[in-house]
Amino acid sequence: MQQISSFQTASTGRLYLVPTPIGNLEDMTMRAVKTLEAVSLIAAEDTRHTQQLLNHFEITTPTISFHEHNTAQRIPQLLERLQNGEDIAQVSDAGMPSISDPGKELVKACVEADLPVVALPGANAALTALVASGLVPQPFYFYGFLDRKQQAQQAELTALKEREETMIFYEAPHRLAKTLANVVAVLGPERPVVLAREVTKRYEEYLRGTAAELLNWAQTATVRGEFVMLIGGAPKETVTFDDDPLQAIQSLIANGTKVNAAIKQVAKERDLNRQELYRQFHEL
Template identity: 50%
Template sequence: MKPGILYIVPTPIGNLDDMTQRAQQVLASVSAIAAEDTRHSRVLLEHYGITTPMFALHEHNEREKAAGLVARLQGGESIALISDAGTPLISDPGFPLVRACRQAGVQVTALPGPSAVITALSASGLPTDKFLFAGFLPAKQQARVTALEALADETGTMVFYESPRRIAESLSAISEVLGAAREVVVAREISKQYETYLHGSAADVLAKVQADANQQRGEIVLIVAGKQLNKSDIPAEALKLLTELTALLPPKKAAKVVANHYGLRANDLYKLTLKA
């Protein structure tokens, strides 16, 4: 018997029109759908007239259910994995099942689709050539500060999910640890009616959030600019090569060559050529 396939199926993060035709076809054709919350997902399936049976797979039962689901897949059933919104496994359940499938040689096929991380990052206006998704910042103040201190030297753009109840506290901690001038973006209610993007320094965005209670509601993605490198942060050999190549090549090309050679960030090196 031919084994089944585990499909990783993204679902809309707000606007139901963001559901792809392929996602609809897969959800309608599989033997069963593993959903983070069946009550939540039933609304989505009913909207598209999908009647495939569902069962719950969430953080409290996914490890104990993984082996049984692998057996079902090996027996010929195909199963779709969905979360409440967006791409499964991105701060959502599913990792134990996908890992178990890989270890058992079961085919895993991921469909492209909605992701709050990528959507917010692409519209943020912050550099996208290198970024770090770090999930949720810790809920407790000291743990949050410690986590930010560990990221203080990160040069890539940092992306977090954040609770609306804690967004002001997190912005305050960013201002304290990374500096009040650190550039941030708060993306809220992406693809929904009240979508907003707040952009500016950590101090300025914190003031906006504190002044408007609506900015402390809904689904939030918090985007933080990485640490900007100064000449003192770049190896002397890299700076020398950058100077030599800039005389021969366009600045962006020169920066890319040096970045690849020394494992640095091309955007930072390019900014240094503009300051020269």
């Protein structure tokens, strides 16, 4: 079993995963600013984009590029600096590193090298949109970006079709209508969908309706901005029973099940309040 790092090794540095604003710069936390000021180096998805953020907060820490195309080259360099005692922050262009953004490979390498990794809490488009969507917030299933090719995307949606959790996706404006067309085709036109557009930005907007209604909107409107697409989970199948709950409990008891276990089983099977069922049974 792998031991949990205590972060007490003075000779090595730490990797800090620092979330950055997804639109509104005021969402940058004080801890994030202080961390970016204190580390020796910032590994950034796009150094030009990150430099704008650093300039805004008057942070002078040097940056180095770290993105999906140079991970093999950069990871050994970053590990060496961490092992030599330097603290490094890793940021993506917006939001939480590793969530549909670079980061996971560096974290994995640090864990394997027994180097401490510290994640800071902060902005995340998926959770921000979820809690304001009006859909069931938990459980939820975060997927990220669907495949861009139609056949592969339909296969992904087919695999997700029976999930009962609220599902969360990211989508670009120029692909939104095609993705919604696949949602209608695979999940059905009546599946509830919420489109969260430009979350935390000036033109933030939530569009709520059925998959068919939002497909019609995407096909007729001028679609701009980045989207979080939330889809309601598959409706639970309604199960009907020939007997009432109290009869079912008595039947289980007659077959050797203990009273409390029988009440618990029937309550779970029929989605009933166990305490209320307990009271009704003992009154009977």
